[in-house]
Amino acid sequence: MAKAKMTVKKQQGGGLMLLGMMALFAAVILMLVSMASLVLVCFGMLPTFVAVLIDRSPQRFAFISVLAMNFAGIFPYLLDLWMGSNSMSVAIDTLTDVFSLFLMYGSAGLGWILFIVTPPIVTTVMTFIAQRRVSVLRASQKKLLGEWGDAVTKEEVVGEPGEAKEPGAPAAEPKAPRG
Numbered sequence: 001m002a003k004a005k006m007t008v009k010k011q012q013g014g015g016l017m018l019l020g021m022m023a024l025f026a027a028v029i030l031m032l033v034s035m036a037s038l039v040l041v042c043f044g045m046l047p048t049f050v051a052v053l054i055d056r057s058p059q060r061f062a063f064i065s066v067l068a069m070n071f072a073g074i075f076p077y078l079l080d081l082w083m084g085s086n087s088m089s090v091a092i093d094t095l096t097d098v099f100s101l102f103l104m105y106g107s108a109g110l111g112w113i114l115f116i117v118t119p120p121i122v123t124t125v126m127t128f129i130a131q132r133r134v135s136v137l138r139a140s141q142k143k144l145l146g147e148w149g150d151a152v153t154k155e156e157v158v159g160e161p162g163e164a165k166e167p168g169a170p171a172a173e174p175k176a177p178r179g
Helices: 002-033 035-044 046-054 061-083 088-096 098-148
Strands: none
Touching (some): 002 035, 035 061, 061 088, 061 098
């Protein structure tokens, strides 16, 4: 049991290590290409870094939703930086603008809201679908009982006490051959 727990912890730690290595690789590439982009991404993605530290589940759904929404909030400003003058002053101006910070961090907040709200909604919808399916099957069952009668719900056993029993076979007809 202890060995199984260690294996699960190693797998979780390995995923976080891989994620860290990918982030480091992306940071080095951004630093080589554009230091202004690196500054914008590092400060704009702070809620995502917090989500990495907070989300300890194996699937990391909170991290994924916050990452996606946070990046969606940063992307327009990254495009402005890349399409305009790719300078540190533009990146600093973007980061000191209250509206741009509100959009970046607010979109990360929407990622948290999506993470919190989605499971109850999915559960409600799946419960409704299952209840609807049960009601359809019950109606179909009532229809079949109306056509066939109550005899189909009772198990009649035909044969000798020592023989294998066939439920539902009429007594007057021969049994199916065994082989």
